[in-house]
Amino acid sequence: MLEPRFIGGLPKLFISSLALGALCLSTGCATNPATGRSQLSLYNEAQEIQIGQSTDPQIVQQYGLYDDPELAAYVERVGKDLATKSERPDLPWTFRVLNDPVINAFALPGGYIYVTRGILGHMGSEAELAAVLGHEIGHVTARHGVNRMSKAQLAGVGLGLGSILAPELARSVGGLAQQGMQLLFLKYSRDDERQADSLGFRYVDRTGYTPEAFVDMFSMLSASSRGSEGSRLPGYLLTHPEPEQRLLAARSRLTEMPPEALQRPWKRDPFMDRLDGLPYGADPDEGFFVESAFVHPGLGLRIELPDGWTGHNQKDAVVAVSPNNDALFQLSPVQERSVDDAARAFYGNQSISVRSSWSDEDPNIPLRATQVFSADSGKILGAAGFVEAGNGVLRLVAISKAERWSSNEDSLERTLRSVSKLDDPRYRNLKKMKISLVRVPKDMSIEEFDRRYPSSIDMEQLALLNQVEPGELLKAGARAKRVTGFDPGPQTGVKLPRNP
Numbered sequence: 001m002l003e004p005r006f007i008g009g010l011p012k013l014f015i016s017s018l019a020l021g022a023l024c025l026s027t028g029c030a031t032n033p034a035t036g037r038s039q040l041s042l043y044n045e046a047q048e049i050q051i052g053q054s055t056d057p058q059i060v061q062q063y064g065l066y067d068d069p070e071l072a073a074y075v076e077r078v079g080k081d082l083a084t085k086s087e088r089p090d091l092p093w094t095f096r097v098l099n100d101p102v103i104n105a106f107a108l109p110g111g112y113i114y115v116t117r118g119i120l121g122h123m124g125s126e127a128e129l130a131a132v133l134g135h136e137i138g139h140v141t142a143r144h145g146v147n148r149m150s151k152a153q154l155a156g157v158g159l160g161l162g163s164i165l166a167p168e169l170a171r172s173v174g175g176l177a178q179q180g181m182q183l184l185f186l187k188y189s190r191d192d193e194r195q196a197d198s199l200g201f202r203y204v205d206r207t208g209y210t211p212e213a214f215v216d217m218f219s220m221l222s223a224s225s226r227g228s229e230g231s232r233l234p235g236y237l238l239t240h241p242e243p244e245q246r247l248l249a250a251r252s253r254l255t256e257m258p259p260e261a262l263q264r265p266w267k268r269d270p271f272m273d274r275l276d277g278l279p280y281g282a283d284p285d286e287g288f289f290v291e292s293a294f295v296h297p298g299l300g301l302r303i304e305l306p307d308g309w310t311g312h313n314q315k316d317a318v319v320a321v322s323p324n325n326d327a328l329f330q331l332s333p334v335q336e337r338s339v340d341d342a343a344r345a346f347y348g349n350q351s352i353s354v355r356s357s358w359s360d361e362d363p364n365i366p367l368r369a370t371q372v373f374s375a376d377s378g379k380i381l382g383a384a385g386f387v388e389a390g391n392g393v394l395r396l397v398a399i400s401k402a403e404r405w406s407s408n409e410d411s412l413e414r415t416l417r418s419v420s421k422l423d424d425p426r427y428r429n430l431k432k433m434k435i436s437l438v439r440v441p442k443d444m445s446i447e448e449f450d451r452r453y454p455s456s457i458d459m460e461q462l463a464l465l466n467q468v469e470p471g472e473l474l475k476a477g478a479r480a481k482r483v484t485g486f487d488p489g490p491q492t493g494v495k496l497p498r499n500p
C-alpha cells in the first residue's frame with residue numbers, strides 16, 4: 001500500500017516558510033521562467049527534488065511501468081533533449097512510460113515526467129510527443145506542483161472517494177488514503193496551464209520541432225473529452241482543464257511564429273514505428289463490468305454489484321459507490337496468505353468493533369468469515385468477508401454512514417453474498433486489445449477503413465485514435481491505426497444499470 005511519506009510533514013514546513021518568506025529573503029525567492037518575475041518559493045530545489053524522488057516509487061507502483069525498454073529510451077531521449085534547453089537543465093530529469101490505458105501525462109516536482117501508453121497511442125508524431133513533454137517540463141520549471149501542494153494543504157483538500165471515511169479506517173481498508181497521490185487529483189490553475197503551454201512552446205521551438213504539433217495535441221485532447229475514457233486515476237483533462245481554450249491560444253501563437261518555424265519536422269515515421277503492437281485499452285484479465293456485475297477472469301470471480309452504483313476498476317481494488325455517495329463497496333487483495341489470518345488482521349484493527357457474524361454463512365458461496373462491524377466510533381457501519389482466489393486472499397468490505405445503514409444494508413449484503421466462481425466459457429482466453437498499423441492503400445474515409453480493416457472499438461474511439469473526425473479521409477500511403485482484441489469497456493465511472 002502507498003504511504004503518505006512526505007505530505008504529512010508539509011504543513012509545518014509550509015507555515016515556517018510562509019513566515020520567513022513574507023520577508024522574501026533572497027534564499028526564499030526564485031525566478032519564474034514563464035513570467036520572468038521573482039516569485040516566493042516555499043521549497044528550495046533540494047526539497048523539490050526530494051518530493052519527486054519520494055513520490056516516484058508510488059507512481060510506479062500504482063500504475064506500473066510499460067515494459068518496452070526501446071520505447072522508454074525513445075521517450076527519455078525526446079524528453080531530455082527538451083529539458084536540457086529549459087531554464088533548469090540540471091534537474092535530475094526522469095521520463096517514464098506508464099502501463100495505463102488512460103490518456104494522461106503529468107509531472108512531479110524536481111523533474112519527474114510521466115506519459116501513459118494511452119496518450120502515446122493517440123499521438124502520430126515525435127513533435128506531438130515533444131509538445132506534451134514540453135508542457136509538463138514547463139510545469140516543473142515554473143514550480144507549479146509545489147505551489148499547488150501548498151495550496152491543497154491549506155485548503156485541506158481530500159481525496160474524493162475517501163472523504164466519507166475517517167482517515168484511520170481509510171488506511172485500514174487500504175488504498176483509499178493515498179495522500180501522497182493527492183497531487184494527481186488537483187487541477188492546475190488556468191494561469192499555470194497558460195504558463196506551461198508558453199514554456200512548452202519555447203522548448204519545442206528551441207529543439208526544432210514544428211510548433212503546429214500543439215494544435216494537433218489540443219484537438220485530440222478536446223475530442224477525447226467527448227468520448228468515454230476508462231481510467232483508475234484522473235485522466236489528463238481532469239488535471240489540465242480547458243483544452244478548447246488552449247487550442248485557441250495555440251492557434252493564435254502559431255500566427256506569431258515566423259513562417260519557417262511551421263516548416264520544421266513532425267518526425268512521424270520514427271514515432272509511428274514504435275506504436276505497432278502497442279496495447280490499447282484495459283487488459284480483460286484484470287476484470288471488467290458486464291451489466292451490473294464485475295467479472296475478473298484472472299481471479300475467476302464474479303460479483304453482482306448494487307443497481308445504480310458507480311463502479312471503478314482500479315489497479316489495486318475494485319470500488320463501487322452508491323448514488324448518494326453514502327456507501328461504498330471495495331474488493332482488494334490482502335497480504336495474508338489465509339482467510340483466517342486476513343480476518344484476524346482486519347477485525348483486530350483498533351478502529352473496528354465487530355457487532356455480529358452471519359450465522360447462516362452459506363456453504364455454497366466462497367465468501368468466509370463474514371462479520372458486521374462498526375468503525376470510527378460508530379459513525380460508520382460495515383460488513384466484510386474474505387475469499388480465496390488466484391494464489392491469494394481477497395477482502396470484500398462494504399461500508400455505509402451509520403445513519404444510512406438501514407437503507408443500504410440490504411444491497412450491501414446482497415453484493416457480499418453474490419460472490420461466485422466465474423466458470424463462464426465466454427470469458428476464457430480473451431485476447432488483449434492492441435494497435436496495429438495499416439498502410440492505407442487509397443484515399444478512404446475512416447468508416448471505409450473500418451469496414452476493410454475492422455477494429456474492436458467503436459467509430460468514435462477509432463477516429464480519435466487516428467486524429468480524424470468521423471467522415472474524414474485517410475490519405476493513400478499514410479499509416480493508420482486499427483485495434484484488434486476483446487474490448488472490456490470503460491473501467492471507471494461505470495454506471496451500473498438500475499433494474500426497474
Ligand SMILES: [Zn+2]
Pocket residue numbers: 135139188192193196239240
Ligand atoms: Zn498542464
